[in-house]
Amino acid sequence: FLEDVKCQAKAELQDSDSRYQAQRRITQLLQTELLQLYSRVETEAPAGT
Amino acid sequence: FLEDVKCQAKAELQDSDSRYQAQRRITQLLQTELLQLYSRVETEAPAGT
Amino acid sequence: MADDPQRNFRSSYYEKVGFRGVEEKKSLEILLKDNPLDLEKLSTFSQRFPLPSMYRMHVWKVLLGMLPPHSDSHTMVGGYRKEQYHDILEALEVMRYVNSSTPCTHVYLRMFQLESQVLPRCSEISAPDEENEDFLSISRAMEEIIDDPIDCYWLIKCFVNQFHTKFGDSIPHLPKSLEHYLSQEEPRLLKHLKNTGALAQLPYSLWFRRCFAGCLPESSLQRVWDKVISGSCKILVFVALEILLSYKIMLLGITRPEGVVRFLCNIPQENTDAIVTKAIELWHKYCGTPMHAV
Numbered sequence: 481f482l483e484d485v486k487c488q489a490k491a492e493l494q495d496s497d498s499r500y501q502a503q504r505r506i507t508q509l510l511q512t513e514l515l516q517l518y519s520r521v522e523t524e525a526p527a528g529t
Numbered sequence: 530f531l532e533d534v535k536c537q538a539k540a541e542l543q544d545s546d547s548r549y550q551a552q553r554r555i556t557q558l559l560q561t562e563l564l565q566l567y568s569r570v571e572t573e574a575p576a577g578t
Numbered sequence: 579m580a581d582d583p584q585r586n587f588r589s590s591y592y593e594k595v596g597f598r599g600v601e602e603k604k605s606l607e608i609l610l611k612d613n614p615l616d617l618e619k620l621s622t623f624s625q626r627f628p629l630p631s632m633y634r635m636h637v638w639k640v641l642l643g644m645l646p647p648h649s650d651s652h653t654m655v656g657g658y659r660k661e662q663y664h665d666i667l668e669a670l671e672v673m674r675y676v677n678s679s680t681p682c683t684h685v686y687l688r689m690f691q692l693e694s695q696v697l698p699r700c701s702e703i704s705a706p707d708e709e710n711e712d713f714l715s716i717s718r719a720m721e722e723i724i725d726d727p728i729d730c731y732w733l734i735k736c737f738v739n740q741f742h743t744k745f746g747d748s749i750p751h752l753p754k755s756l757e758h759y760l761s762q763e764e765p766r767l768l769k770h771l772k773n774t775g776a777l778a779q780l781p782y783s784l785w786f787r788r789c790f791a792g793c794l795p796e797s798s799l800q801r802v803w804d805k806v807i808s809g810s811c812k813i814l815v816f817v818a819l820e821i822l823l824s825y826k827i828m829l830l831g832i833t834r835p836e837g838v839v840r841f842l843c844n845i846p847q848e849n850t851d852a853i854v855t856k857a858i859e860l861w862h863k864y865c866g867t868p869m870h871a872v
Binding site: 481485486492497506507510511518521 | 538545548549552553562
Binding site: 533544545555559562 | 614646647648650651654655658659661662665666669672673692693695697700
């Protein structure tokens with residue numbers, strides 16, 4: 481029974497970890513996107529003003 | 530002893546989830562920032578071209 | 579000289595501490611070997627005895643919940659804390675809230691705001707308000723105490739959160755409590771502070787919201803924070819009381835409230851260890867010593 485509890489705990493921890501990893505990948509995509517957009521805005525800005 | 534194992538697992542899960550929660554907040558902020566930047570780019574674009 | 583009762587009292591006190599210090603350190607070491615750590619016993623120890631500086635940070639981390647009670651989870655959870663710190667910092671850099679020249683304390687403030695979901699838009703950031711200033715003061719003090727930025731951020735965050743959760747409701751009552759104990763210890767000074775209008779203007783936020791960060795030097799401050807972290811906000815009242823008592827003569831000579839405030843916000847930094855020691859004695863005298871077996 482103890483082994484059972486330990487297994488379950490381990491599985492839950494793994495789930496939590498993969499949720500975290502997934503969210504982290506999203507963040508990294510968004511960060512790349514944002515950096516590109518910033519540089520685009522800044523290159524265009526002089527022309528716009 | 531079983532209670533002890535459960536307590537430990539619960540604490541570890543919470544601490545792991547806290548990383549995930551932080552990632553979620555980051556994602557939300559990045560999304561807001563991106564949306565605003567896109568709408569800015571789109572308003573400015575006609576003037577730039 | 580030998581007849582000076584105060585002096586005799588003091589030297590016997592120090593002898594006692596010197597002897598007991600070794601015993602106390604041993605009993606703390608035994609507590610720290612427990613797995614899981616017994617938070618209640620650790621709190622009681624830290625309320626009753628001074629924390630040896632070599633164990634202070636570890637005890638703070640555990641009592642503040644930065645590390646869980648199970649010692650065998652510490653490495654893993656330490657890793658989580660580190661990841662979380664870097665994730666938040668990286669995002670703030672990308673969004674241009676902070677850069678390499680931003681002071682650490684401001685970085686910690688933005689990180690804390692991000693986690694608490696109160697980060698203002700980058701374009702709408704204004705001068706720090708009172709609450710932000712409290713946070714920054716506590717951060718500056720913590721930064722003096724701890725070198726590692728990851729530990730420092732986590733301890734600030736956990737300290738501030740725990741302080742608000744545990745003592746948020748008690749803080750507004752502390753000035754009244756101070757008045758009460760001052761009336762017991764030195765009614766003449768209380769009367770003077772009342773008559774000059776200084777009582778209402780004492781630096782309560784420096785004392786009770788910043789927990790003396792920016793008022794006491796770190797060596798004295800951490801002994802006060804030991805008591806706060808292990809569960810007492812009442813100690814803050816007794817430190818304030820002891821500051822008033824220590825500078826009684828000086829304060830009785832100041833008639834303008836602004837003068838009183840100016841002096842109390844910049845107290846001399848030489849004497850503060852003795853002030854904290856006496857404050858802890860007074861606190862034990864009025865509030866008792868926690869009696870759980872350690």
